[in-house]
Each structure stands twice: as C-alpha cells, then as structure tokens.
Amino acid sequence: MSEPLLQLTGVTKTFGAVNALTEVDFAVHAGEVMALVGDNGAGKSTLIKCIAGIHPIDAGQITFEGRPVSISGPKDSAKLGIEVVYQDLALCDNLDVVQNMYLGREKLSSFRRLDETTMERTARETLASLAVTTIRSVRQPVAALSGGQRQSVAVAKAVMWNSKLVILDEPTAALGVAQTRQVLDLVKRLGDKGLAVVLISHNLHDIFEVADRITVLRLGRSVAEVTVKDTTQQEVVQLITAGTLSHVPGQAEVVA
Amino acid sequence: MTDIAPPTPVPGQVTGSEPAVVPAGTDAALHEDGATLATYARGRVQAWRSGDLGSLPILFGIIAIAVYFQARNSNFLSAGNFVNLIAQMSPYAVIGMGVVFVLLLGEIDLSIGYVSGVGGVICALLLLPDGSQHSAAFAIVVALLAGTAIGVIQGVLFAKVGIPSFVVTLAGLLGWNGVVLLLIGSRGTVSIQDPFVNGIANDNLSHGWAWIAVEGAVLLYAGIQYLAVRSRAKAGLPNLPVSLILLRILVLAAVGAAVVAVANSSRGLPYVGLLLIALVLIGTYVTDRTRFGRHTYAVGGNVEAARRAGIRVDGIRIAAFAISGMMAALGGIILASRLSSVDTNAGGGSILLYAIAAPVIGGTSLFGGRGTIRSALLGAVVIAGIENGLGLLNVTAGTKFVVTGLVLLAAVAVDSLSRKGRASAGRA
Structure with a gap:
C-alpha cells in the first residue's frame, strides 16, 4: 500500500499518573475509511484529541503526507487539513445551514459585508457534491433538521475546507435506522472522494459496512490493525475485550 | 418526513421541490424555487402554529393600545400627542437597541439605567455655562466614551473574570447610581442651555x-x-x-x-426620530451583515460551537457590553435633552425596566440567540404608548407601574411559551 496520509508512531500521552496512550501506532491512507474501535477507556477519544491538537502528545511521532509534523493546537491540525466532527456536532441551532457551515470563516465582500450569495452557493454545491439531498432549504435553522441531517451538515462543514482527513466521533450513536443509513452512505462517499476518514464507533455492524480497515485499541495500546475483508465481527470483539485472538485466523471458530 | 435519500440525487440543487412542507415557515421556505406569496402565507401560518410568532403579538399590542386609549381620551391619537410619543419612546428605544446585543448573547445588563444617567450627567456638566464650557460635540463624545468604557469594564469582569453578567451589572446598578449622585454633588439639578443638545429631542x-x-x-x-x-x-x-x-x-x-x-x-x-431611523439601519446592518453580528448570534446560540469555530467569545462578549454601555449613554443624553436638565434621579425610576422590556416585548428572546434591532423600536412604541396613555388618563404612578409590569410579564410569557412551542415543533 502507498504511503499513509497520517501516521502516528509510538504515540504516548499521560495525564498525571494515568497512561491514556502507550506507544500507539496508527495510520490512515487517503481514500480509506479507518475505523477506530475499543472498549470505553481504551483511549479512542484521547487519540483523536491528540490528532486534533487538543491534547499535545508526550512522546512519539506524527507524520502527515510523509513529513513529520508537530500538532500543538486545533489551528495546527486545521491548517494540515484535519477536521473533526465531534459527537455533539457543535452546531448553532439558531443559525441556518449556510451560517453554520461558514461559522468562524465567513466570506466577506465590499465594506466588510457578509457575502451571503457566495456562501450560500458554495454551501449548496458542497452538500450536492456529497449527495445530501434531504435538506430542503439551506436557509432553515439547524434546529429544524433531523439528527441525520444535522450530522450531514456537520460533515459537509468539515469537508468544505479542502480537508484531507475527516475524523467522525460516533456519528451514528444517536440516530435511528433510516438516519444511520443516510450517514453511513455519506461516510462511504467521503472515502470515494479520496478523503481519509477515521470513524469511531461502537457499532461493529456499521463499521463492517463502511470501513476498509480497523484499528483496535485496548487499555491505551494499539493491539491490532485488521482489514475488514479478512476478519469477522467476532474476531474484532475478541480483540477489543482480550487484546489477542485465541485462535489462528482462518481456522474454525470456537464459541466459548 | 423521512430521511432516506432519494435514489437519484438532483445535481447542483440541494433543495427539493415541495416548499409547502418546509418546516421552517419563515424566509427559509421562500428560498425555494417557484415560491409565491401564497406559499409564504402558508409558511407563516405554520410558523405561528409552531410558536414562532414573529412580530404578531406586537402588532396586536399596538392596535389594542391605540384603540383602548383613544376610546378613553380622544387626545391620544392626536398629531401633537403623536409627536410627543416619538420623543417619549426614543430613550427606551435607543437604550433597548444596545441591550439587544447583550440579550442576543443570553446575558443581561441591569446597569443601563444608571449608565444612561452617568452619560446624561457628564454631558450636562461639560456644558455648564461657567466660562469653561465645552462644545456640544465634545460633551456628547465624552459622554458616549464614558458609557462605552463602563460597558468595557463590565464586559471584562463578565468575560475574563467570569462573574455572572447578572451580578456584575447589578453591582453596576448601585455603583453607577452612586456616581450620578457624586457627579451632581450639591447642585441638585443641572439645567442644560446648549441649543444643540436641547434640540435633539425638542426641535x-x-x-x-x-x-x-x-x-x-x-x-x-x-x-x-x-x-x-x-x-x-x-x-x-x-x-x-x-x-x-x-x-x-x-x-x-x-x-x-x-x-x-x-x-x-x-x-x-423631531430630530430624535431621524436618529432612531439611522440607528435602526446601522444596528440592523451590524447584526445581519457583519461578521461581528453573525458571531454574536452564534455565541448566544451555542457558546461551545462558537468557540470551536475559532470565534473569540470573550471579545464578542466585551464588545456587546460596550455597545450596551454606549447606547445607554446616548439614551441618557436624549433623556437629558427632553428635560433640558439632569438631576439626582437621572437614570433612575423605570428607565432600566422599560429599556430591557422594549426589545423583549418586540420579540427579542431573553434566552439568547434570537432577536432584532427593530424589536427595541417596536417595543418602545408599546411601552411609551402605555406610559403616555396612562398619563393622559391621569392615573397614579402606582397604577402605571402595575400595568407596565403586567405588560412586561406578558411579553416574557410569550417568549417562554413560543420557545416551548418551537421545542415541541422540533425547532428550539
């Protein structure tokens, strides 16, 4: 496989006496959906916060597009083209879709006026390029949108800024069946567009549907990196809970 | 409404072609292709049903006030009284427009009454004809700067130190009252003789x-x-x-x-009417067309989202309180102009309550994130209308306070109920 877009080698992060991450290795390629799984407290959130620049790492190396980089703040990661969609989505309910997508990065025209026309056009184009067709008007307040639509807006907002890597934190956790489908389709399209996607989820069914590879974290260590095609949900569950496989892959499963 | 994507996406067009089912019945529905006046009307009715009343209550309020007081006293709708009303409402409208910025953040500024007093008193003192008086322009600018500085101090205490805005400005309410008394000193009443300042509200x-x-x-x-x-x-x-x-x-x-x-x-x-028009235009431009305005709404809607979007939340907060202080000082100058004097009561009485009530009655939410500059103007019409009408009926001050208190309560009740309505309609 080609050179990874983002590669973490031996990343360690401690909070006082707690070792949140211990020599974690992690890599994601452009055009690939990488799932990050692990039990509660395994270090998933800490890992993405390290990538996003919220927690600077204590040791280890991060390379982006082959160059070693230091990410010491959210601005650094945004500059590299890394966007994170957090679980709470960080949308303003009272603002409309366009206003949310451009929040903090509004386009201005003459006299420092907001350039609403350009912003609305670009927002529509971005949503259309992601085939988000369920949002009827980009001028309705986000409060009027369903959970799936809000997720779509948050993802479109992340994608709009020429980002290369999009990290999605539990995008389907609070969604119903139809809305989960909508978001999973969107995740697949992101990969098809050539973006690198990191997907955090507890739902192995969703992961097996959209992810190409899976990185398993356990107690702050990366214990395995498996390809979805060559594994089963049962194996992944075993890796999450025990950290190792009790059998050689390919052999008949032994159900305890 | 289902969320399943249609099998064939329409390239280049995000919106569907069924404007009638757009849940947001406001302007959002209109940005649909082929929207007509009829779809707009349908959307509006839908929005009203779901609790988004817009300026409907205020229109009913103004009509009710006009009909009631005209029936009791035929002078209420006379041209002369109408001109009085413009001058009477202007301090509330001007101070209220400043408060809108603070209310949009979901905060409150209780100091504006006495900040307006400080502004009026500073202006009057600088114009005292004691041989060393200053020009009207200088006096007004210094008063406005003082109001702005007060707002900045309160904004910093709130945003940087982290004291709740309610407490900071409650302390301001008392403190600036003291400053008014100290500035006036033993004079009791300072009359203004400058023709320009007196002309603002009287010419x-x-x-x-x-x-x-x-x-x-x-x-x-x-x-x-x-x-x-x-x-x-x-x-x-x-x-x-x-x-x-x-x-x-x-x-x-x-x-x-x-x-x-x-x-x-x-x-x-009155000249002050012209000032009101100009302030509504400028204020609306700031809230609707500038980055600062957009960020103010964002901070009021979701502070965390605003912070993650890279908005300097503290800066927005300090600026909002600064604008509130400056507009309060301007309102104080207008009030001083109307009376052609200031006294130890400057900024006291019902000014604070009326100035906060004006935008709330006009539809600005106390919960932050929703509101307009023009709401202060519309609400001020209602408040000044009641004050003026009750004055014509020669009722006691007690009755005046009770009635105005009830109107404010009704406005906040409408705000709270419409918020609940939006929540149950999925539009909170």
Whole structure:
C-alpha cells in the first residue's frame, strides 16, 4: 500500500499518573475509511484529541503526507487539513445551514459585508457534491433538521475546507435506522472522494459496512490493525475485550 | 418526513421541490424555487402554529393600545400627542437597541439605567455655562466614551473574570447610581442651555426634510433589496417572490409616509426620530451583515460551537457590553435633552425596566440567540404608548407601574411559551 496520509508512531500521552496512550501506532491512507474501535477507556477519544491538537502528545511521532509534523493546537491540525466532527456536532441551532457551515470563516465582500450569495452557493454545491439531498432549504435553522441531517451538515462543514482527513466521533450513536443509513452512505462517499476518514464507533455492524480497515485499541495500546475483508465481527470483539485472538485466523471458530 | 435519500440525487440543487412542507415557515421556505406569496402565507401560518410568532403579538399590542386609549381620551391619537410619543419612546428605544446585543448573547445588563444617567450627567456638566464650557460635540463624545468604557469594564469582569453578567451589572446598578449622585454633588439639578443638545429631542425637522429623510430611508431599503435579489439571481440562487419584496417596501413606505404626514400636521418630526431611523439601519446592518453580528448570534446560540469555530467569545462578549454601555449613554443624553436638565434621579425610576422590556416585548428572546434591532423600536412604541396613555388618563404612578409590569410579564410569557412551542415543533 502507498504511503499513509497520517501516521502516528509510538504515540504516548499521560495525564498525571494515568497512561491514556502507550506507544500507539496508527495510520490512515487517503481514500480509506479507518475505523477506530475499543472498549470505553481504551483511549479512542484521547487519540483523536491528540490528532486534533487538543491534547499535545508526550512522546512519539506524527507524520502527515510523509513529513513529520508537530500538532500543538486545533489551528495546527486545521491548517494540515484535519477536521473533526465531534459527537455533539457543535452546531448553532439558531443559525441556518449556510451560517453554520461558514461559522468562524465567513466570506466577506465590499465594506466588510457578509457575502451571503457566495456562501450560500458554495454551501449548496458542497452538500450536492456529497449527495445530501434531504435538506430542503439551506436557509432553515439547524434546529429544524433531523439528527441525520444535522450530522450531514456537520460533515459537509468539515469537508468544505479542502480537508484531507475527516475524523467522525460516533456519528451514528444517536440516530435511528433510516438516519444511520443516510450517514453511513455519506461516510462511504467521503472515502470515494479520496478523503481519509477515521470513524469511531461502537457499532461493529456499521463499521463492517463502511470501513476498509480497523484499528483496535485496548487499555491505551494499539493491539491490532485488521482489514475488514479478512476478519469477522467476532474476531474484532475478541480483540477489543482480550487484546489477542485465541485462535489462528482462518481456522474454525470456537464459541466459548 | 423521512430521511432516506432519494435514489437519484438532483445535481447542483440541494433543495427539493415541495416548499409547502418546509418546516421552517419563515424566509427559509421562500428560498425555494417557484415560491409565491401564497406559499409564504402558508409558511407563516405554520410558523405561528409552531410558536414562532414573529412580530404578531406586537402588532396586536399596538392596535389594542391605540384603540383602548383613544376610546378613553380622544387626545391620544392626536398629531401633537403623536409627536410627543416619538420623543417619549426614543430613550427606551435607543437604550433597548444596545441591550439587544447583550440579550442576543443570553446575558443581561441591569446597569443601563444608571449608565444612561452617568452619560446624561457628564454631558450636562461639560456644558455648564461657567466660562469653561465645552462644545456640544465634545460633551456628547465624552459622554458616549464614558458609557462605552463602563460597558468595557463590565464586559471584562463578565468575560475574563467570569462573574455572572447578572451580578456584575447589578453591582453596576448601585455603583453607577452612586456616581450620578457624586457627579451632581450639591447642585441638585443641572439645567442644560446648549441649543444643540436641547434640540435633539425638542426641535423638529422642517416638513420638507422630514419627507426627504424618511422616504430616503425607504428608498435605501428598496435599493438594498434590489441589489440582493440581483446578486442572488446572478448566482442562480432562488429568490423571495418579487411580489412579497414589493409588498414589504410598500408597507414600509406607507408607514413612513403616515408618520411624516401626521407629525407634519403638528410640530413636525423631531430630530430624535431621524436618529432612531439611522440607528435602526446601522444596528440592523451590524447584526445581519457583519461578521461581528453573525458571531454574536452564534455565541448566544451555542457558546461551545462558537468557540470551536475559532470565534473569540470573550471579545464578542466585551464588545456587546460596550455597545450596551454606549447606547445607554446616548439614551441618557436624549433623556437629558427632553428635560433640558439632569438631576439626582437621572437614570433612575423605570428607565432600566422599560429599556430591557422594549426589545423583549418586540420579540427579542431573553434566552439568547434570537432577536432584532427593530424589536427595541417596536417595543418602545408599546411601552411609551402605555406610559403616555396612562398619563393622559391621569392615573397614579402606582397604577402605571402595575400595568407596565403586567405588560412586561406578558411579553416574557410569550417568549417562554413560543420557545416551548418551537421545542415541541422540533425547532428550539
């Protein structure tokens, strides 16, 4: 496989006496959906916060597009083209879709006026390029949108800024069946567009549907990196809970 | 409404073609292709049902006030009283416009009453004809700067130190009252003799200039609308129906013409009326067309989202309190101009309550994130209307306070209920 877009080698992060991450290795390629799984407290959130620049790492190396980089703040990661969609989505309910997508990065025209026309056009184009067709008007307040639509807006907002890597934190956790489908389709399209996607989820069914590879974290260590095609949900569950496989892959499963 | 994506996405067009089912019945529905006046009306009714009342309560309120007081005293709707009303409402409207910025953040500024007092007193003292008096322009600018500085101090205490705005400005309420008393000292009453400052609220535009000013503002509005429509059409974006835009311009022109015609049949339009128009235009430009305005709404809607979007939340907060302080000082100058004097009561009484009530009655939410500059103007019409009407009926101060308190309570109740309505309609 080609050179990874983002590669973490031996990343360690401690909070006082707690070792949140211990020599974690992690890599994601452009055009690939990488799932990050692990039990509660395994270090998933800490890992993405390290990538996003919220927690600077204590040791280890991060390379982006082959160059070693230091990410010491959210601005650094945004500059590299890394966007994170957090679980709470960080949308303003009272603002409309366009206003949310451009929040903090509004386009201005003459006299420092907001350039609403350009912003609305670009927002529509971005949503259309992601085939988000369920949002009827980009001028309705986000409060009027369903959970799936809000997720779509948050993802479109992340994608709009020429980002290369999009990290999605539990995008389907609070969604119903139809809305989960909508978001999973969107995740697949992101990969098809050539973006690198990191997907955090507890739902192995969703992961097996959209992810190409899976990185398993356990107690702050990366214990395995498996390809979805060559594994089963049962194996992944075993890796999450025990950290190792009790059998050689390919052999008949032994159900305890 | 289902969320399953249709099998064939429509390239280049995000919106569907069923405007009637757009849940947001406001302007959002209109940015659909082929929207007409009828779809707009349907959308509005839907929005009202789901608790988004817009300026509906205020229109009913103004009509009810006009009918009631006119029935009790036929002088209420006379041209002379109408001109009085403009001067009477202007301090509440001006101070209220400043408070809108603080309310949009979901905060409160309880100090504005006595900050207006400080502004008025500083202006009056600088104009004292004691041989070393200053020009009117200098006095006004210093008063405005003092109000701004007070706002900045309170904003810093709130945003940087982290004291709740309620407490900071409650301390301000007492502290600036003290400053007013200290500044006035043993004088008791300071009368203003400067013709310019006294003229702000007491002199009137010539009839011709009043027409030019008001209808010029309408033309400006029409021009802005035209440019927006043209720019959206050029970009291939759907527009509001032309009939609706024309209707809005016509209503505005008619209201403006009525105001000028009535005022001109008496003394004429007060200068302060012109100031109100200018402030509404500038304030609306700031809230709707600038980055600062957008960020103010964002901080009021979701602080965390605003912070993650890179908005300097502290800066927005300090600026909002600074604007509130500056507008309060301006309101204080207008009040001093009306009375041609300031005394130890400057900024006291019901000014604080009326100035906060004005935007709330006009539809600005106390919960943050929702509101307009014009709400302060509309609410001030209601408040000054009640104050003026009850004055004509010669009721006691006690009755006045009770009635105004009830009106404020009703306005906040409407705000709270419509918020609940939006929540149950999924639009909180």
